[in-house]
Amino acid sequence: MEAQHEIQIAAAPVSLRAETHAAGRGRLRRLTPYLYLAPALIAIGVFVYLPLVRTVQLSFYQGNLLNPMRLYVGLGNYQEVLASPIFHNTLLNSVIYLAFSLVGSVLVPVSLAFLTLQLTDREVDFYQSVLFVPTVVAFNVVVLIWAFFFLPTGGGLFNSLLGLFGQPPNAWLKDPLWALPSIALIANWKLMGFHFLLAVAGLKAIPKEYLEAAYVDGAHGWSLLRHIVLPLFAPTGLFLVIITLITSLDAVFTPIRVLTEGGPNNATNNIMYAVYSEGFRFFRVGHAAAISMILIGLFGGLIYWQYRLLDRRVNYDR
């Protein structure tokens, strides 16, 4: 309401002369969309694109959070990071995390979604709703119950279960071998229900008549799934793979921060967490920026691919 008054008041002096009236209105009309966009674009520019530019700049300097550009080092940060065995380790761990996610956040939810073809809508709604709960609760807070499950002593849940079978306790998050799979399990526990929701939505988008026609023609069980459902589901499956690849390192971020901080001995570290710990634990801002740039370089292809899919949805949907 107020802004509407502003527009009228702003337009009033222009109407003094007929010619400027028309010209002024025309200019205002041409500017209108930009006025609606400006606040949003400024916010995105200042807090997303400016930081990207800043990251490029910081990657050529050595410094800390108080004095980030203390010393110009050229490509020094990149050379140091790329030569570091710890960084190679974080890259390898990142790939292992991605592999776990392809199972836990694509294969499992998609398989479960296929099972819903056999169920009524009400049942599907129930499973979707319950499996989705981990998505709406604060992640760092539910991670704490996993801290109890993974307690390295005999008292935790998992070690108590091992005890039932006469097995000695496992150190889990403190064991370099088990720490990464444990963190991956927590992250996939959170993502699974969300991806199940998306997979079911993708299945529901397949016209029922196709399935029923194939069923009448004798395609049952596996052959129905293999020859009819899978090909029609492929675009949703591809979309799930891409968002899983993009978000899986994001999803392990919180459990790593709360439970292991990248340890033991970098066993749970990955390239995204390395950006954070270089910047905010070791205060090597230049290294953090260089790793950010490498991260963007590695994920750039994926991001572009996701953007193409999204763009198609934006421009050809409806």
Add this chain to the structure above:
Amino acid sequence: MTVRDARAAWTSRLVLLFATLLVAVPLIYQLGMSFKQPGEIFVNVLSPVTLNPTLNNYAVVIQTVPILTYLRNSAAFSLGVTVGQLLLAVPAAYAFSFFDFRFKNLLLALVLISLMVPFVVTYVPNYLLLAQFRLINTLPGLILPMLGVSLGFGVFLLRQHFMSFQREVMEAAMIDGASSWQILTRVVAPANVSAISALAVYILINTWNQFIWPLLIGGGRPEAYTLTVGVQMYFTNPEGGNRWGSLMAASVLTSLPTIVIYLFMRKGILRTFTEGAVKG
């Protein structure tokens, strides 16, 4: 006519029930342990529920943790980001839906791509920017960057809804001499109230659950802790022995608001998450 058969249906049902139970176990434990006596935590580990429930853990949390301060911070942070993002996203989506202008596709691409930039890349530069303006450990410092970092989602989602809006209605309003602002506030926004409120709930839940960002920006001053940060600080606080019960009570209190919202607005929330699947 369906593609079901009885045996496959029962197998599917069993597998899904089992999977659902596995996913629910941590949540059941969290709730159950919050009612356990301290002495019981390591005695009946395999049972999430207790026969002697106590509210003592909740009393301990409320007495020893300034939970009301954290609650106020979480509420102010979430509401600030939600209102701010709506004020920015609604007009932007409107412009992208109903206007033709130069650089439209480029600007839309910039908005969409902003969503895919990994958050962690923006942490250090945004921290430095806020430090420059002395906004570390302040509420505006928490809120402002969140208005840009995840704004693209709302613009994208609302645009999808606005695009399907009946153009005839708009043309009628234009013929009646309505200005573009009047069309937005009196025609487009009211007609899309359900999409806009679903987006509001989505942003509210997402912001409430934020952890890393409020830890970086508000973690230096207890008066600036959100609930998520407060619970984490309670977890890492070296004092006290067996605090699992009270820790779980604090966790339940933090999760409760979003769970309640979810219970009441489940359908809209599930739809918004499905439609807007861009980034977790």
